[in-house]
Amino acid sequence: MPRPRSLTQDHLAAAALAVIDRDGLSGLSMRAVAQELGMSTMGLYRYVADRDELEGLVAERVLSSVDPTPPPPGPPWRDRVVELVARLRTSVGAHPAAVPLTVSHRHRLPGLLRWSESVLELLAEAGVEGERRVVALRGLVAYVVGAIQLEHLGSLAGAGTSTIADLPREHFPYMAEAARDAPGIDAEREFFGGLAVYLRGLGD
Incomplete structure (x- = not known):
């Protein structure tokens, strides 16, 4: 029986973003994020397939606070x-x-x-x-x-x-x-x- 997942995508994205904010994009790696979360690198692969998926989670977290609603009519x-x-x-x-x-x-x-x-x-x-x-x-x-x-x-x-x-x-x-x-x-x-x-x- 597989172990239940205890981390959400939001947890992963937050940890990866913390690494980027601190060490720059070049510092982002599966190992660095795993260390940020206090887990093994192999354990991280239970939640994301690879770095590309992790990057996507980070990008969406950065953009999640953007209000996409068009401003109301009136101004030019x-x-x-x-x-x-x-x-x-x-x-x-x-x-x-x-x-x-x-x-x-x-x-x-x-x-x-x-x-x-x-x-x-x-x-x-x-x-x-x-x-x-x-x-x-x-x-x-x-x-x-x-x-x-x-x-x-x-x-x-x-x-x-x-x-x-x-x-x-x-x-x-x-x-x-x-x-x-x-x-x-x-x-x-x-x-x-x-x-x-x-x-x-x-x-x-």
């Missing part, structure tokens, strides 16, 4: 998309090291699928149709994922900007100028400013 469609994006940024940005998992597992994550459905609904209301709507959604997800990673790994106001600011102006005049202006731009302005530029490009 761009403002409603911004609200949806802000929700996603809050949840994903809380665990920046896990961001790549939300990309590699995006096609099977209920949380992200529901969020994407709401974005597509707003794009349809805005008259963005067919292949253009597909590209718009993928571009939006790419912007959010990339911007979150830049925010936590190398924001405009990061230490590297001082090095760029010292580049010789005869070779890098615009890079040097941009680096000197960057420290005055905080993470909120950087993220939502870039988002506004993207959304304006979709037209009316």
